[in-house]
Amino acid sequence: MTITPAAVPETPLELTILMPCLNEAETLATCIRKAMGYLERSGVQGEVLIADNGSTDGSQEIATSLGARVLPVPERGYGAALIAGIKGARGRYVIMGDSDDSYDFENLDPFVAKLREGHDLVMGNRFKGGIKPGAMPPLHRYLGNPVLTTIGRVFFGSPSGDFHCGLRGFNRDAILGLDLRAPGMEFASEMVVKATLQKLRITEVPTTLSPDGRSRPPHLRSWRDGWRHLRFLLVFCPRWLFLYPGLILFLGGLFGMGALLTGPAKLGGLTLDVHTLLYASAAVSMGFQLILFWAFARIHGAREGLVPEQPMLTRFLARFGLEPALLTALGLFVLGLLLGLAAVAIWGAVSFGEIGGHGTMRLAIASMTCMLLGLQLAMGAFFIAVLDMVRARR
Numbered sequence: 001m002t003i004t005p006a007a008v009p010e011t012p013l014e015l016t017i018l019m020p021c022l023n024e025a026e027t028l029a030t031c032i033r034k035a036m037g038y039l040e041r042s043g044v045q046g047e048v049l050i051a052d053n054g055s056t057d058g059s060q061e062i063a064t065s066l067g068a069r070v071l072p073v074p075e076r077g078y079g080a081a082l083i084a085g086i087k088g089a090r091g092r093y094v095i096m097g098d099s100d101d102s103y104d105f106e107n108l109d110p111f112v113a114k115l116r117e118g119h120d121l122v123m124g125n126r127f128k129g130g131i132k133p134g135a136m137p138p139l140h141r142y143l144g145n146p147v148l149t150t151i152g153r154v155f156f157g158s159p160s161g162d163f164h165c166g167l168r169g170f171n172r173d174a175i176l177g178l179d180l181r182a183p184g185m186e187f188a189s190e191m192v193v194k195a196t197l198q199k200l201r202i203t204e205v206p207t208t209l210s211p212d213g214r215s216r217p218p219h220l221r222s223w224r225d226g227w228r229h230l231r232f233l234l235v236f237c238p239r240w241l242f243l244y245p246g247l248i249l250f251l252g253g254l255f256g257m258g259a260l261l262t263g264p265a266k267l268g269g270l271t272l273d274v275h276t277l278l279y280a281s282a283a284v285s286m287g288f289q290l291i292l293f294w295a296f297a298r299i300h301g302a303r304e305g306l307v308p309e310q311p312m313l314t315r316f317l318a319r320f321g322l323e324p325a326l327l328t329a330l331g332l333f334v335l336g337l338l339l340g341l342a343a344v345a346i347w348g349a350v351s352f353g354e355i356g357g358h359g360t361m362r363l364a365i366a367s368m369t370c371m372l373l374g375l376q377l378a379m380g381a382f383f384i385a386v387l388d389m390v391r392a393r394r
Contacts, residue, residue: 021050092172093170
């Protein structure tokens with residue numbers, strides 16, 4: 001889904017308080033009254049906007065009767081509702097929060113103050129502001145949120161200490177410029193990650209989380225949505241998914257092959273021989289493939305505007321294009337072929353009968369490794385060239 005900024009309204013507002021809604025009749029009125037009370041008390045010129053995701057319990061009528069504006073959003077999903085709501089907001093700033101009465105819409109002054117100071121994204125932090133008893137399941141409080149937040153901070157350098165706080169404020173135009181697309185719960189991660197990568201000004205304020213006021217179970221599904229957040233973080237940071245594991249496998253495999261190509265090696269009480277050499281060769285091939293996938297992901301992501309360009313990779317590709325890559329691939333393949341011929345010659349020396357020892361096997365493994373690397377490099381170079389052609393056509 002591509003979001004483009006909506007037309008500037010005739011009467012600009014400073015703040016839109018945005019709530020996604022799917023059958024929240026039990027708590028919606030309370031949230032709207034609190035938000036309206038905040039606007040009246042603070043004197044902020046604003047509106048309350050309900051991004052309704054197809055409620056069938058009368059939520060729309062409740063919102064309208066209390067003076068909130070309702071925006072129907074046919075595409076289901078937490079992210080889909082918020083993306084449409086941000087697009088339809090009339091305020092310069094937007095503060096979004098769940099409509100289950102778990103966040104305090106009467107105390108938005110810290111968010112507005114930070115936005116007025118020029119911050120683009122103001123995250124709530126429930127761990128600093130306080131989590132009331134029963135407000136957050138132990139699985140989320142002690143495992144899910146801390147783990148995913150730590151991954152986000154390590155992978156992307158985000159300053160946020162609570163990656164998935166649902167109460168957050170932002171400059172509408174700045175967030176629209178991120179082209180957010182995730183339709184599900186991972187939208188929360190996408191906003192923070194893209195804001196960090198695009199170097200928006202991010203800060204956080206303490207906020208309190210209370211038990212929600214619903215009698216039904218929440219829409220959130222712990223393991224399913226937790227996996228979707230983790231999957232997004234891994235895919236959006238391919239160096240952790242592809243590059244680092246690939247380098248470990250590739251360099252470790254090369255070291256193992258170098259140690260075992262000439263003969264067995266002792267490691268403590270272990271004797272490593274041709275079988276270990278075979279696994280080392282597999283590690284080299286798998287590691288190289290992962291490194292290539294990292295390059296593909298970085299190039300495609302940068303050219304789609306999802307992530308910033310990697311300057312080092314860009315410079316390397318500018319100097320080492322298709323033709324040099326193909327020549328290198330050809331050299332590796334020829335080297336592998338020569339090693340294979342040497343193994344065949346040794347076999348021929350015994351009239352193509354049984355070969356004693358593992359010397360021929362070592363040559364065969366080295367031959368196979370070189371030819372595989374040559375093929376992988378050639379195919380990878382052609383694929384990168386295809387990406388360049390698609391970009392040029394656009």
